[in-house]
Every structure is written in C-alpha cells, then in structure tokens.
Amino acid sequence: MQVALFSAKPYDREFFDAAAAGGPHSLRYVEATLTADSAPLAEGADAVCAFVNDRVDAAAVHALADLGVKAIALRCAGFNNVALDAAAERGLPVVRVPAYSPHAVAEHTLGLILCLNRRIHRAYNRVREHNFALSGLLGFDLYGKTCGVVGTGAIGACVVRILRGFGCRVLAVDPKENPDALAAGAEYVDLPRLLAESDVISLHCPLNEATRKLIDAEALAAMKPGVMLVNVSRGAVVDHAAVIEGLKSGQIGSLALDVYEEEEVFFRDVSDEALADDQLARLLTFPNVLVTGHQAFFTREALTAIAETTLANLSDLEAGRECPNRVSA
Numbered sequence: 559m560q561v562a563l564f565s566a567k568p569y570d571r572e573f574f575d576a577a578a579a580g581g582p583h584s585l586r587y588v589e590a591t592l593t594a595d596s597a598p599l600a601e602g603a604d605a606v607c608a609f610v611n612d613r614v615d616a617a618a619v620h621a622l623a624d625l626g627v628k629a630i631a632l633r634c635a636g637f638n639n640v641a642l643d644a645a646a647e648r649g650l651p652v653v654r655v656p657a658y659s660p661h662a663v664a665e666h667t668l669g670l671i672l673c674l675n676r677r678i679h680r681a682y683n684r685v686r687e688h689n690f691a692l693s694g695l696l697g698f699d700l701y702g703k704t705c706g707v708v709g710t711g712a713i714g715a716c717v718v719r720i721l722r723g724f725g726c727r728v729l730a731v732d733p734k735e736n737p738d739a740l741a742a743g744a745e746y747v748d749l750p751r752l753l754a755e756s757d758v759i760s761l762h763c764p765l766n767e768a769t770r771k772l773i774d775a776e777a778l779a780a781m782k783p784g785v786m787l788v789n790v791s792r793g794a795v796v797d798h799a800a801v802i803e804g805l806k807s808g809q810i811g812s813l814a815l816d817v818y819e820e821e822e823v824f825f826r827d828v829s830d831e832a833l834a835d836d837q838l839a840r841l842l843t844f845p846n847v848l849v850t851g852h853q854a855f856f857t858r859e860a861l862t863a864i865a866e867t868t869l870a871n872l873s874d875l876e877a878g879r880e881c882p883n884r885v886s887a
C-alpha cells in the first residue's frame with residue numbers, strides 16, 4: 559500500500575523505515591498534522607497513518623474518502639480522535655496498535671511518581687545553580703502507601719505489579735477485572751473507596767463518555783487531602799479547571815501529567831511562542847506539578863512494536879484478512 563504518514567517526526571521515519579524495509583508498503587512522510595484542511599496531502603495514498611493529535615474528525619474522514627484513501631491506520635492505542643461513525647459510513651476500516659509496550663508507559667508512570675514525590679525535577683535545577691538546600695524537597699516513603707489504579711488493562715496491570723514491588727497496597731477500579739492485576743495483588747474496589755483511601759491515584763483508563771472528566775471537582779473533594787494524582791491516560795479524563803482549584807487549595811498535594819486535554823502544543827517546540835493555553839500555563843506555575851509532553855510510550859521497544867504492528871495491520875487490510883486490531887464505533 560501507499561501510505562501517507564501524518565505528523566511525521568524524525569523518530570517515526572527511523573522506526574517505520576526499518577520496519578518497512580523489504581516489505582510491500584511504501585511510506586510517504588507528511589510533517590503536517592492530519593486535519594480536514596491537510597487531508598489533501600494524502601492524495602495518491604491508499605491509507606493514512608495517524609497519531610494521537612491528528613484530528614480525524616468527520617470532515618477529515620470525508621475529505622480522505624473523497625481522495626480515494628481506503629484505510630486509516632492509527633499508530634497509537636487510543637482512537638478517541640477518530641470519527642468512527644463517519645469512517646464506517648464511508649467504508650474506511652480503522653486499525654490501531656492496542657498494545658505496544660505497556661512497560662514503557664507503566665515505567666514512565668513510576669518515573670513521574672518518584673520524581674514528583676522526591677521533587678527531583680526541582681533538585682535538578684537547584685543543584686545546577688549550586689543550591690544544595692533541602693527545603694521544599696520533602697517527600698514520603700512510597701513503601702506501605704495505598705495507590706489507586708483506575709483502569710487495569712495492559713498498562714494498569716503493569717503499574718499494579720511495579721507498585722506492589724515498592725511495597726504498596728494497590729486498590730483498583732475497572733468494570734472488568736484483569737486476572738494479571740489480581741495475581742499481582744490488586745484489590746478491586748468501587749471508585750468512591752479508591753478515591754477516599756488512596757495516597758497516590760494513577761489513571762490508566764481509555765477516554766470515553768464514561769471517563770470524560772471522571773476526575774472532576776466532586777471526585778477531587780472525595781480524595782485524601784494532599785493526594786498525588788497522576789494522569790498518563792488521556793487529558794480529558796481530568797477536569798483541569800477543577801484540578802487547578804485543587805492545587806490552589808492544597809487538596810491535591812502533587813500532580814503529574816503526561817497527557818493534556820488540548821495537546822495542540824505537544825510534540826512540537828513552541829519555546830519561542832507565547833503559550834496560548836492559559837490553563838496549561840497556570841498548571842506549569844505550580845512547583846508540585848510535573849508535566850511531560852505525552853512521552854510515556856516513547857521507548858525504542860515501543861516504537862519498534864508500533865511500526866511493525868501498524869504495517870502488519872495494513873497488510874491484513876490489503877489482503878482482505880480479518881485484522882484483530884480493527885476498531886469500530
């Protein structure tokens with residue numbers, strides 16, 4: 559297949575070129591984000607390959623279908639950025655990479671928890687200025703703490719396993735219990751109990767209508783004062799206006815985000831521009847907030863798996879085989 563790969567970065571080229579070498583697919587890298595406006599750049603392609611902040615809304619789907627594009631291959635797990643109804647209506651199958659390296663995301667989650675708890679992000683800057691004072695860097699032992707994991711699929715189950723290794727008690731919420739998480743020692747409870755008892759709450763559920771703004775003012779008020787909240791799932795699972803209030807009042811003790819509702823600036827260097835998003839700008843002023851730009855997945859192993867699975871998905875579609883990674887509305 560001729561594939562137009564949107565939002566292409568140098569690392570996409572490296573890993574996709576390696577995976578495509580000698581294979582049947584030919585890749586054209588497009589730096590632009592995929593939107594209805596940029597869709598014409600896919601002209602001549604049989605399929606487009608999109609990432610998390612490509613906006614494959616209904617208008618983009620129709621524009622792609624009008625050009626003769628026959629498939630949408632997501633090189634990510636989440637598919638909330640694709641108008642699945644429109645894709646179904648135009649007969650465009652949508653495939654994704656449901657799991658590439660849950661370890662990559664889970665390990666980044668623990669990196670955030672440890673960094674934030676021990677204020678390593680602040681210590682790094684201080685020490686470089688020859689400030690070796692400890693005030694403001696006080697953390698807590700993770701050992702013996704109660705951690706709440708919301709969503710115990712592939713990633714959440716890995717997080718449970720690692721937290722158990724640190725000696726934490728782990729409470730879990732998921733409409734579907736995962737035997738791996740149970741075997742690792744997770745205790746399934748309902749959300750109110752997880753919110754009330756957890757010292758650290760980590761979000762690993764997908765974004766859907768049930769989880770949109772799951773962590774709102776009411777949920778925050780139900781948490782332990784001083785809770786650490788970590789979101790590496792999707793930005794809109796959290797109500798950021800409520801979170802800012804929670805940080806101001808001290809109800810939230812610390813916050814780590816790898817994802818954000820409007821990831822317009824993510825994956826780009828906008829250091830020479832004024833940050834237009836007032837909420838993100840406010841979040842970045844708090845010393846107890848740590849933000850990474852959707853990098854939890856970003857390991858060599860994950861990028862290799864993403865490229866290989868994406869190309870295998872396209873091969874399935876081209877051959878008319880059932881693709882296990884197809885998503886539907």
Ligand code: NAD
Nearest residue numbers: 636709710711712713714731732762763764790791854855
């Ligand atoms: P998964 O499908 O294996 O697991 C998701 C789990 O969430 C499932 O067990 C599901 O039952 C559960 N769930 C669904 N609705 C829920 C609800 N209302 N409350 C609690 N749990 C609920 O997916 P995964 O591979 O573990 O990934 C989880 C999410 O992490 C993805 O949907 C994606 O949004 C996000 N993600 C982020 C990154 C990153 O780089 N930051 C990378 C990969 C995935």
